[in-house]
Amino acid sequence: MATMKERALVIRQGTLMNLQSVFILLAVSLLLAACGGGGGSASSPPSSSGQSQPAGVVTPPVSATPPSTAVADLELAARLYQGDARTPSGFDVEGRPSNVAGTLSTRHLKNTDVATGPQAISPIYEVCTNDMAQAIDWSERQANYQGQYSDIAEVHGDTRMFEIVRVPRADVTAMIRHRVFRCDYLDRTNSDLRADAGSAGSMNQRPLTADELEKLAEYLWQFTLFNNSDYAVASSSTTVNGSSIVQTIRMGQLVRGSAGSCDTVQLMDWTHTMNSTSGSLTRTLNNVRSFQVKSASGGAANCAG
Numbered sequence: 001m002a003t004m005k006e007r008a009l010v011i012r013q014g015t016l017m018n019l020q021s022v023f024i025l026l027a028v029s030l031l032l033a034a035c036g037g038g039g040g041s042a043s044s045p046p047s048s049s050g051q052s053q054p055a056g057v058v059t060p061p062v063s064a065t066p067p068s069t070a071v072a073d074l075e076l077a078a079r080l081y082q083g084d085a086r087t088p089s090g091f092d093v094e095g096r097p098s099n100v101a102g103t104l105s106t107r108h109l110k111n112t113d114v115a116t117g118p119q120a121i122s123p124i125y126e127v128c129t130n131d132m133a134q135a136i137d138w139s140e141r142q143a144n145y146q147g148q149y150s151d152i153a154e155v156h157g158d159t160r161m162f163e164i165v166r167v168p169r170a171d172v173t174a175m176i177r178h179r180v181f182r183c184d185y186l187d188r189t190n191s192d193l194r195a196d197a198g199s200a201g202s203m204n205q206r207p208l209t210a211d212e213l214e215k216l217a218e219y220l221w222q223f224t225l226f227n228n229s230d231y232a233v234a235s236s237s238t239t240v241n242g243s244s245i246v247q248t249i250r251m252g253q254l255v256r257g258s259a260g261s262c263d264t265v266q267l268m269d270w271t272h273t274m275n276s277t278s279g280s281l282t283r284t285l286n287n288v289r290s291f292q293v294k295s296a297s298g299g300a301a302n303c304a305g
Helices: 004-012 019-034 069-083 132-145 210-221
Strands: 104-108 150-157 163-166 177-183 196-202 231-241 246-254 263-275 280-296 299-303
Touching: 019 177, 019 280, 069 246, 069 263, 069 280, 069 299, 132 163, 132 177, 132 210, 196 210, 210 231, 210 246
Parallel strands: 104 177
Antiparallel strands: 150 163, 163 177, 196 280, 231 246, 246 263, 263 280, 280 299
């Protein structure tokens, strides 16, 4: 039995058919359609003549959903406006101790904190030692240098660092935590905290793993100017490239425009690369792209610049 497709094919091929045969095929096709046979028009190929499609064919609507990057951009911008969530879920940051009612200050002691001569030392880096007594001595120097002495309350140590906890005499509800890296964990002597790129020191613990680099990079982020208002972390990702392990922290910086104009979010990658054999570390800071937004109903909206 000839179908509609066969009929169309016969017509396109220009096959000569007498008028009587054509009428017969038409009648049979109409009869099958009325009885629900023949598969329906949905199985017919689309017409190439530009004519409208049968009513049974539904044209899919054009999706109005923005791409995932646009959604992520607006979510990051909303966090920047709110200012209370600088890191995404899963980012390794420390919580505030529940027993501290007043001001909490945590700092890694640097060579400029314990220097006996002029403070204009270059480079500036976090000091390290494997001797707890040395760490306590450096903390004592810093406590005296501050002018308002803080008493030692606790001393802690683990495989990564020493921590000397102090309570200011001027405010016993506050806490100051001085931290010193262990050199057999991390030596930052060749690093310069004032530089965005270059050496970031040497990871001396073993084994050298991607997990340890991720923890280190996210920990160091907490002691940078990026952990401040108008900054927020979008993501933290790890890649392995041969003998190099790379940890990339993508951040957004909110640059506020003048009154009535759009604000700009600048995306940047703060990257630490570790040689998985030697443990040497390097860092870079690169701009990725920017986009414009505006504050809207406690969140963020696209802004035509």
